[in-house]
Amino acid sequence: MVTPAELSMLFDSPDSFEDWIATAGFSEVGERHGCACCSALPALLSEITGETAPLLEAEHWAERGHAPDARVDGLWINAQVFTMDDALRVVDALAVKEGRILAVGKRAELEAEFGDDLTLIDAEGQIIVPGFIEPHMHFLPIATIGRLEDVGPYRFPKTEDAMRHLATLTTSLEDGQWLMGRQFDPALQEGPETLTRWMLDEVSSTHPILIYNASLHFAYCNSMALEVAGIDENTPDDPASPYGRDEKGFPNGVLKGGRAIGSVVKHNAQQRNYDLASAALDVCARANAKGITTFCDQATGMVQGTKEIELYQAMAQSGRMTARLRYSLSYALESQWDDLGIQFGHGSEWARAVGWKIVSDGSNQGFTGLQRAPYLFREDQGLAYVEPDRLNEMVLERTQRGWPLVIHANGDLAIDRVLDAFEATQDAGLELNSPCRIEHCSILHDDQIQRIKALGLSPSFLIGHVYYWGHAMRDQVFGEAKAALLDRTGACEEEGIRWTLHSDEPVTEMGPLRCIENAVTRSLWKEPGNQLAPQEAVSVMAALRAMTIDAAWQCHSDHEIGSLEVGKCADFVVLAQDPRSVPLDQISEIKVLETYVDGRKVYSARPGASDEV
Ligand SMILES: [Zn+2]
Ligand SMILES: [Zn+2]
Numbered sequence: 001m002v003t004p005a006e007l008s009m010l011f012d013s014p015d016s017f018e019d020w021i022a023t024a025g026f027s028e029v030g031e032r033h034g035c036a037c038c039s040a041l042p043a044l045l046s047e048i049t050g051e052t053a054p055l056l057e058a059e060h061w062a063e064r065g066h067a068p069d070a071r072v073d074g075l076w077i078n079a080q081v082f083t084m085d086d087a088l089r090v091v092d093a094l095a096v097k098e099g100r101i102l103a104v105g106k107r108a109e110l111e112a113e114f115g116d117d118l119t120l121i122d123a124e125g126q127i128i129v130p131g132f133i134e135p136h137m138h139f140l141p142i143a144t145i146g147r148l149e150d151v152g153p154y155r156f157p158k159t160e161d162a163m164r165h166l167a168t169l170t171t172s173l174e175d176g177q178w179l180m181g182r183q184f185d186p187a188l189q190e191g192p193e194t195l196t197r198w199m200l201d202e203v204s205s206t207h208p209i210l211i212y213n214a215s216l217h218f219a220y221c222n223s224m225a226l227e228v229a230g231i232d233e234n235t236p237d238d239p240a241s242p243y244g245r246d247e248k249g250f251p252n253g254v255l256k257g258g259r260a261i262g263s264v265v266k267h268n269a270q271q272r273n274y275d276l277a278s279a280a281l282d283v284c285a286r287a288n289a290k291g292i293t294t295f296c297d298q299a300t301g302m303v304q305g306t307k308e309i310e311l312y313q314a315m316a317q318s319g320r321m322t323a324r325l326r327y328s329l330s331y332a333l334e335s336q337w338d339d340l341g342i343q344f345g346h347g348s349e350w351a352r353a354v355g356w357k358i359v360s361d362g363s364n365q366g367f368t369g370l371q372r373a374p375y376l377f378r379e380d381q382g383l384a385y386v387e388p389d390r391l392n393e394m395v396l397e398r399t400q401r402g403w404p405l406v407i408h409a410n411g412d413l414a415i416d417r418v419l420d421a422f423e424a425t426q427d428a429g430l431e432l433n434s435p436c437r438i439e440h441c442s443i444l445h446d447d448q449i450q451r452i453k454a455l456g457l458s459p460s461f462l463i464g465h466v467y468y469w470g471h472a473m474r475d476q477v478f479g480e481a482k483a484a485l486l487d488r489t490g491a492c493e494e495e496g497i498r499w500t501l502h503s504d505e506p507v508t509e510m511g512p513l514r515c516i517e518n519a520v521t522r523s524l525w526k527e528p529g530n531q532l533a534p535q536e537a538v539s540v541m542a543a544l545r546a547m548t549i550d551a552a553w554q555c556h557s558d559h560e561i562g563s564l565e566v567g568k569c570a571d572f573v574v575l576a577q578d579p580r581s582v583p584l585d586q587i588s589e590i591k592v593l594e595t596y597v598d599g600r601k602v603y604s605a606r607p608g609a610s611d612e613v
Contacts, residue, residue: 061318065281068322071570071599072121073097075114077107079123080578084130084549084563088541094128096570099599104564127578129544130564131293131571131597132512133551135460136439136502139297139325140308143280145182145212145506152183152214154509159184159191163203166211170204178208178225178268183506185214187365188468188525195220196244197253210255210264214506215366219261221253229264280315284323288603290511291592293571294324296555298406298439298504299357301333306340309353316350322602324571326555328355328406331394344402344433345556349569354556355437356403358394360386361414364442364477365469369411371443376479382411388420395421396428404433404556412443412485419451432456435498437554440465443478444488453495458554460500461487464508467518467525470532483532489519489546490536500551501543516543516579517587540580540587570599 076094083089083104093110095102095118102118103110111120149169156162162184170179186193200209200222208225212218226232233250237243241261244254255261265271287295300308315321329337346353362368362383367375370382386394395405405422409415418438425432434456441459444452452459465473466487474483492499501515517523519538522531531537538546552562561569576591595603 061277061281061314061320064275064278064318065285065320065322068320068598068602069600071099072596072601073118073599074121075110075118076121076123076128077111079126079128079574081564082127082129082544083565084545085565088545094564094572096596096599099570101564101566101568101570103566123574126593127575128564129291129573129575130548130552130562131573131595132291132547133555133557133562134287134292134295134503134505134510134512134547135500135551135554136298136462137295137505137510138299138302139280139283139295139327140276140303140311141216142505143276143283144274144303145216146283146286147274147279148212149179149181150183151181151211153185153188155183157190159186159189159195162189163199166203166209170207173207176207178210178270179204180209180268180271181211183214184211184220187472188214194218194244194254197221197223197226197251200253208268210261210268212261216506217257219255219264221255221264223253225264225267226251226253229267231263276311277315280311281320281322284321285603287323287510288595288597289592289605290513291573291575291595292323292510292512293573293595293597293602294326294552294555294557294561295510296326296328296354296551298328298355298408299330299332299359300327300353301330301337306333306336309340309342309346312351313347316348321350322597322600324349324557324561324569324597325351326354326557327351328357329353331356331358331398334394344404349560352557354404355406356398357406357408357439358386358391359408360384360391360418361409361411364410364465365472367477369442370409370414370417371411372413372416373482376477381413384414384417388417391417392421392424396425396430399425399430399432402433405436406439407437408439410440410442412445412448415441415444415448419448419455419457422455422457423451426455435554435556439502440504442487443482443485444491445485446491449488449491449495449497452492453497458498458500458550459492460502460554461489461519462504462507463487463489463501463515463518464503466522466532467514468508470522470524471526471530474532486532487519488533488536489538489542493538493542498550498553500546500554511588512547513579513590513592514588516540516547517585519543519546520587521584523585540584544579569597571597 074096079092081091081094081104091105093107094104095110095114151162195211203209208228209222210225211220231251238259241257241259243251243260246252255264342353361370368383370384374381398405407418409418435458438457438459440462442465473486474480489499501519503510520540520543522534522537524530524532549562552558561571573592574594576593579587579590591605593605594601
């Protein structure tokens with residue numbers, strides 16, 4: 001996340017920020033249209049993935065990853081099976097055959113019926129839940145940077161430890177080899193507000209180093225990287241994407257925006273041969289380790305344009321996917337999608353188009369979420385990325401064309417406008433392609449909750465806003481009263497509105513159990529013992545629903561995934577403990593023992609397991 005200090009380095013006033021995005025500093029589908037969470041990515045990532053076209057063919061994918069295990073035709077007994085069906089039944093046995101749920105129910109009955117046919121598996125009291133569904137992440141962006149070294153706050157709370165770690169890595173590099181890192185987040189890591197080339201020269205003066213800020217709006221490089229890139233005091237600045245400089249005008253190693261970053265990264269030849277196929281399968285494997293069996297990319301087309309669909313299809317055909325992919329097309333490529341004739345539902349059980357993504361404003365912690373009233377200590381009210389008329393027009397048109405809408409709206413005024421647009425479409429006599437979603441839906445007033453209910457909309461909350469940034473939302477962004485309106489899971493639950501939780505990775509790391517814990521505790525990472533708006537806390541079962549069946553429903557896939565019911569895909573997770581019976585603040589620590597997708601074991605944490613990730 002960009003810190004206020006970093007923001008002020010870039011923009012003197014909101015006006016200049018507006019100018020800056022208006023100049024489309026990164027690319028046409030960059031800042032101007034981007035999801036706030038990933039807006040700087042396209043230009044950066046096309047630098048990195050520029051030469052990966054051959055990987056689009058399925059046979060290239062099939063050489064990557066592990067060949068999946070055979071399907072298990074099994075009868076799990078002595079389990080606590082959370083079916084997440086309408087009645088939220090918990091039963092003790094689960095039968096699976098040929099990748100589908102054959103039966104759920106009582107051990108005695110299932111054993112009598114299927115015992116001869118299926119391998120008996122004693123779950124020894126463990127918990128089986130439907131595979132978790134991450135309803136909002138950014139798949140290719142994660143794949144593209146995923147293999148760079150993670151030096152972020154979840155791994156290194158102190159920046160100095162991250163630097164020390166990087167220094168140890170340099171010892172195994174070959175001559176001239178680059179060292180690249182990601183996730184540096186001065187807002188969450190203890191240490192300097194920014195990295196400079198002098199700091200990174202301490203890590204290495206002989207290997208080029210480049211570290212991305214978690215927001216990807218910034219990167220930082222050492223002197224060797226600047227030298228390799230031929231950047232010095234005489235290199236002119238791109239006004240939309242300048243180099244940080246010291247008082248004498250020498251580049252200080254801070255790279256502000258996509259073009260500045262790209263001008264350095266492109267000199268790393270290794271990155272140009274980045275194995276995107278393997279990296280994409282790595283994302284699946286990493287998700288499996290967290291118990292995720294399906295995830296939904298929320299802005300397809302933003303990295304490689306419409307080619308991304310071909311890439312998804314090749315990946316699906318390769319037979320190597322270990323997580324199912326759902327995706328929403330980015331509205332930034334509107335005419336190109338139409339030219340291709342992509343319709344809602346395009347694809348297969350493994351990769352399918354399920355939404356039309358619009359980004360209506362920026363982010364609250366970046367002071368670009370569009371607000372009814374000015375931010376705390378400020379006069380500005382954020383930014384509309386789409387003007388109301390255009391928003392109304394798009395919602396109407398896409399509804400007519402059969403698309404469910406998925407609209408990013410963080411600020412309360414942005415949410416007002418999104419609700420207006422949906423109402424206008426209904427008033428025009430059209431029926432929404434339900435469920436339509438509001439993404440992040442961060443600040444919600446009571447009147448808006450009523451309108452969401454009346455329209456049959458469904459919010460998805462980036463619950464890490466509470467946990468990781470709750471203190472900053474309260475003290476720096478909104479003040480206490482408005483911060484209490486952040487991520488109102490409790491109020492929505494009470495109104496019978498279906499809602500979900502998401503990570504928005506790379507904004508926060510995918511972690512369904514962590515999301516569940518955040519929603520049931522409303523705790524603050526930086527203030528142990530404190531909570532933000534504890535009245536919005538929900539029950540464990542409600543949060544579990546949000547990460548399973550309700551997320552499946554939001555991804556238009558609840559006919560095949562999200563609950564353990566007969567005929568659905570055999571996607572499930574074995575947990576070491578019952579999330580209802582551990583202390584609430586320990587839910588995120590529950591061990592994922594095994595993850596199954598399509599009846600195949602895709603992850604195992606059990607000792608001696610060969611397929612441990
Ligand atoms: Zn977003
Ligand atoms: Zn997002």
